[in-house]
Amino acid sequence: PPARGSAVRDAFLSFFRDRHGHRLVPSASVRPRGDPSLLFVNAGMNQFKPIFLGTVDPRSEMASFRRVANSQKCVRAGGRHNDLEDVGQDLSHHTFFEMLGNWAFGGEYFKEEACSMAWELLTQVYRIPKDRLWVSYFGGDPKTGLDPDLESRDIWLSLGVPASRVLAFGPQENFWEMGDTGPCGPCTEIHYDLAGGAGAPQLVELWNLVFMQHNREADGSLQPLPQWHVDTGMGLERLVAVLQGKHSTYDTDLFSPLLSAIQQGCGAPPYSGRVGAADAGRVDTAYRVVADHIRTLCVCIADGISPGMTGAPLVLRQILRRAVRFSMEILRAPPGFLGSLVPVVVESLGAAYPELQKHSAQVPNLVSEDEAAFLASLQRGRRIIDRTLRRLGPSDLFPAEVAWSLSLSGNLGLPLDLVELMLKEEGVRLDTAGLERLAQEEAQHRAQHAEPVQEQRLRLDVHALGELRRRGVPPTDDTPKYNYCL
Numbered sequence: 001p002p003a004r005g006s007a008v009r010d011a012f013l014s015f016f017r018d019r020h021g022h023r024l025v026p027s028a029s030v031r032p033r034g035d036p037s038l039l040f041v042n043a044g045m046n047q048f049k050p051i052f053l054g055t056v057d058p059r060s061e062m063a064s065f066r067r068v069a070n071s072q073k074c075v076r077a078g079g080r081h082n083d084l085e086d087v088g089q090d091l092s093h094h095t096f097f098e099m100l101g102n103w104a105f106g107g108e109y110f111k112e113e114a115c116s117m118a119w120e121l122l123t124q125v126y127r128i129p130k131d132r133l134w135v136s137y138f139g140g141d142p143k144t145g146l147d148p149d150l151e152s153r154d155i156w157l158s159l160g161v162p163a164s165r166v167l168a169f170g171p172q173e174n175f176w177e178m179g180d181t182g183p184c185g186p187c188t189e190i191h192y193d194l195a196g197g198a199g200a201p202q203l204v205e206l207w208n209l210v211f212m213q214h215n216r217e218a219d220g221s222l223q224p225l226p227q228w229h230v231d232t233g234m235g236l237e238r239l240v241a242v243l244q245g246k247h248s249t250y251d252t253d254l255f256s257p258l259l260s261a262i263q264q265g266c267g268a269p270p271y272s273g274r275v276g277a278a279d280a281g282r283v284d285t286a287y288r289v290v291a292d293h294i295r296t297l298c299v300c301i302a303d304g305i306s307p308g309m310t311g312a313p314l315v316l317r318q319i320l321r322r323a324v325r326f327s328m329e330i331l332r333a334p335p336g337f338l339g340s341l342v343p344v345v346v347e348s349l350g351a352a353y354p355e356l357q358k359h360s361a362q363v364p365n366l367v368s369e370d371e372a373a374f375l376a377s378l379q380r381g382r383r384i385i386d387r388t389l390r391r392l393g394p395s396d397l398f399p400a401e402v403a404w405s406l407s408l409s410g411n412l413g414l415p416l417d418l419v420e421l422m423l424k425e426e427g428v429r430l431d432t433a434g435l436e437r438l439a440q441e442e443a444q445h446r447a448q449h450a451e452p453v454q455e456q457r458l459r460l461d462v463h464a465l466g467e468l469r470r471r472g473v474p475p476t477d478d479t480p481k482y483n484y485c486l
């Protein structure tokens with residue numbers, strides 16, 4: 001079986017092309033074309049949406065697609081599939097990842113062939129031991145009256161998967177939807193047991209096989225699609241981890257060059273893979289966040305999305321500022337450090353996605369500009385905090401109005417959780433009740449008057465405030481990062 005990440009990707013593509021007659025198509029840009037329901041391309045199927053909906057131009061090349069396969073650049077930050085908050089905290093979610101997929105359009109093949117091809121690839125080509133694989137199928141949904149997908153269950157049983165490793169899951173897991181509207185259907189998934197018999201199974205989801213049968217309409221109803229289709233997606237990073245015998249996508253050759261470059265660039269202690277409470281000092285979390293985010297930044301910028309003020313650009317700016325914070329505050333990176341990682345990303349992904357080689361020259365500049373702007377805001381913020389502290393009594397709370405101006409009105413663009421952190425360092429408590437009152441007043445005001453852009457900014461902040469209150473404790477670095485008001 002192939003070992004290096006790039007060989008694993010190639011083996012997937014040649015399996016579907018050479019053994020099963022699929023045509024290989026390039027990855028679409030991560031910038032959705034003509035689809036306002038999406039911030040970023042979040043799955044391999046996105047570019048085929050017109051086929052699913054039956055709206056494909058009959059003169060286009062796509063109209064002739066029957067069996068295709070590819071490796072799609074995906075970004076899951078913001079929108080329905082939003083994994084931004086998980087990144088750094090776990091060992092399997094990324095904001096950017098590669099999705100390996102195969103498709104059968106218009107009934108070219110359906111459940112049985114799709115499952116047996118997937119099983120053949122995993123167990124014969126990649127040689128994953130069968131007893132480490134579990135499957136799940138759609139167990140139905142009494143609330144909406146959707147039937148269980150017993151056909152998929154029976155297919156797995158006939159392929160030799162023991163009933164004890166065939167699980168029925170609910171709509172949350174096994175009814176796949178691209179966005180709030182769009183093509184959808186029941187799915188069946190293949191999971192890998194990391195524990196491998198040693199103790200309770202520890203499943204990581206590898207591959208999703210979706211049977212597109214419905215369209216979710218704007219009113220929430222399901223309408224049948226004109227034809228049925230197979231749509232599958234498997235995360236390359238997770239597959240490579242399994243094949244390299246690792247529990248973490250970060251321990252594969254897809255990430256290790258980046259982790260070493262981060263260590264060299266920052267002079268930080270080496271990455272040691274700790275998560276959660278074990279990661280005291282949050283150094284390993286910071287490594288993961290920085291490695292993940294710089295890949296996303298490179299891919300998005302090369303596809304023409306730059307950090308900005310609304311929509312996908314706003315999400316990208318949040319990602320950039322998160323990377324700046326983690327690298328500077330925890331890893332003690334020197335200024336300009338993030339830009340120095342760009343060649344490492346291009347080296348790792350440029351062969352599979354040539355657009356990265358072509359368009360990466362501007363990435364370091366864009367990253368450095370925003371990094372500098374953020375640092376300038378930080379400095380100004382510190383000065384304002386110092387000035388305010390000088391006129392406070394020993395038991396006074398830090399005034400909500402000032403904190404607010406650091407984030408929104410003063411347009412300093414500092415995340416509220418960061419402001420809290422800075423105040424905590426000064427040993428002063430923030431008037432959170434006052435802050436929340438302000439946020440609510442502003443929200444009401446803007447709901448009545450403002451343009452959509454401002455509403456969006458405000459929503460981000462209100463979310464953060466709710467979070468602060470819910471936790472009842474000053475936030476730390478892992479407070480959800482939706483509060484990057486710009």
Ligand code: ATP
Binds near residue numbers: 093094206234
């Ligand atoms: P999970 O339950 O782990 O969040 P998912 O069910 O949201 O995954 P799907 O939408 O089914 O994922 O996508 C198909 C495959 O893409 C998954 O089985 C997984 O291998 C991979 N994948 C999904 N999200 C991510 C991510 N954020 N980072 C890396 N790989 C991912």
Ligand code: MG
Binds near residue numbers: 081083
């Ligand atoms: Mg998910």
Ligand code: MG
Binds near residue numbers: 173205
């Ligand atoms: Mg899942």
Ligand code: MG
Binds near residue numbers: 173189205208
């Ligand atoms: Mg899934």
